[in-house]
Amino acid sequence: MATACEQLKKVQGHPCFSGGQHKTGRMHLAVAPACNIKCGYCTRKHDCANESRPGVASRLLTPTEALDKVREVMASPLLGPTMRVVGIAGPGDPLANQQTFETFRLVGEEFPDLMKCMSTNGLLLPESLDRLMALGLHSLTVTINAVEAATAARIYRHIYYHGTRYSGEAAGEILLASQYEGVQRACELGMVVKVNTVLMPGINDAEIPQIAERIKGMGAFVMNVMPLIPQADLAHIEPPSQEYLAQVRDDNERIIGQMRHCKQCRADAVGLL
Numbered sequence: 001m002a003t004a005c006e007q008l009k010k011v012q013g014h015p016c017f018s019g020g021q022h023k024t025g026r027m028h029l030a031v032a033p034a035c036n037i038k039c040g041y042c043t044r045k046h047d048c049a050n051e052s053r054p055g056v057a058s059r060l061l062t063p064t065e066a067l068d069k070v071r072e073v074m075a076s077p078l079l080g081p082t083m084r085v086v087g088i089a090g091p092g093d094p095l096a097n098q099q100t101f102e103t104f105r106l107v108g109e110e111f112p113d114l115m116k117c118m119s120t121n122g123l124l125l126p127e128s129l130d131r132l133m134a135l136g137l138h139s140l141t142v143t144i145n146a147v148e149a150a151t152a153a154r155i156y157r158h159i160y161y162h163g164t165r166y167s168g169e170a171a172g173e174i175l176l177a178s179q180y181e182g183v184q185r186a187c188e189l190g191m192v193v194k195v196n197t198v199l200m201p202g203i204n205d206a207e208i209p210q211i212a213e214r215i216k217g218m219g220a221f222v223m224n225v226m227p228l229i230p231q232a233d234l235a236h237i238e239p240p241s242q243e244y245l246a247q248v249r250d251d252n253e254r255i256i257g258q259m260r261h262c263k264q265c266r267a268d269a270v271g272l273l
């Protein structure tokens with residue numbers, strides 16, 4: 001596992017993880033349409049709500065179209081010199097789509113200096129890490145919303161895992177086990193790991209400090225607590241106020257560094273944050 005100092009060095013130039021968001025650019029490649037779980041706050045009409053700007057639907061690319069887009073951006077006199085990161089964050093879950101691996105392979109062969117970054121719900125993370133490591137994945141975001149399966153059962157309607165559909169606590173147990181094992185192993189492999197948590201008042205707020213403790217112990221670099229946008233199954237939940245969100249972040253800061261500049265970029269965003 002990398003030390004805090006090594007992690008800080010490693011994130012230099014990554015606009016989401018370090019302070020350089022006004023100088024260095026990133027491009028998101030929207031190559032991953034499918035998703036293998038159903039979060040209660042997701043309508044699937046838009047990009048993955050765990051990482052993306054609410055209500056935005058990106059234009060889907062094939063891996064070769066994505067490579068063409070990277071070539072175009074890198075050749076641009078305005079954008080090319082700022083580009084440091086290429087990321088895949090949807091519009092579904094990157095690990096539920098083989099196109100994610102193919103895109104990283106194609107882009108990595110031609111642009112080995114771009115950092116590769118990915119966001120996932122974590123369900124397939126443990127079994128995907130060796131492939132991601134071989135492709136040179138630099139940084140990883142995993143969305144984790146609970147520690148207890150009973151809480152997860154209130155958040156996720158179902159998951160599809162190795163050909164079987166699970167719901168309720170059975171789904172929660174599989175998903176949480178995969179997420180925490182994935183974070184642990186990714187940290188051991190030296191990846192820089194961020195954990196996104198959607199703050200859902202009355203559902204998971206009591207577990208947020210426990211999530212923070214657990215991921216900190218595993219070596220995660222930073223936590224990004226995001227406010228719930230009430231829609232779909234969770235449309236009836238009151239979203240957190242700005243004050244409550246700030247308080248939760250302040251409380252968690254004592255456990256693990258909190259991210260406060262996240263812009264919830266769309267899955268096809270290009271440029272500076």
Ligand code: SF4
Nearest residue numbers: 035038039042048049
């Ligand atoms: S992981 Fe993302 S795309 Fe999949 S259901 Fe959850 S919010 Fe929607």
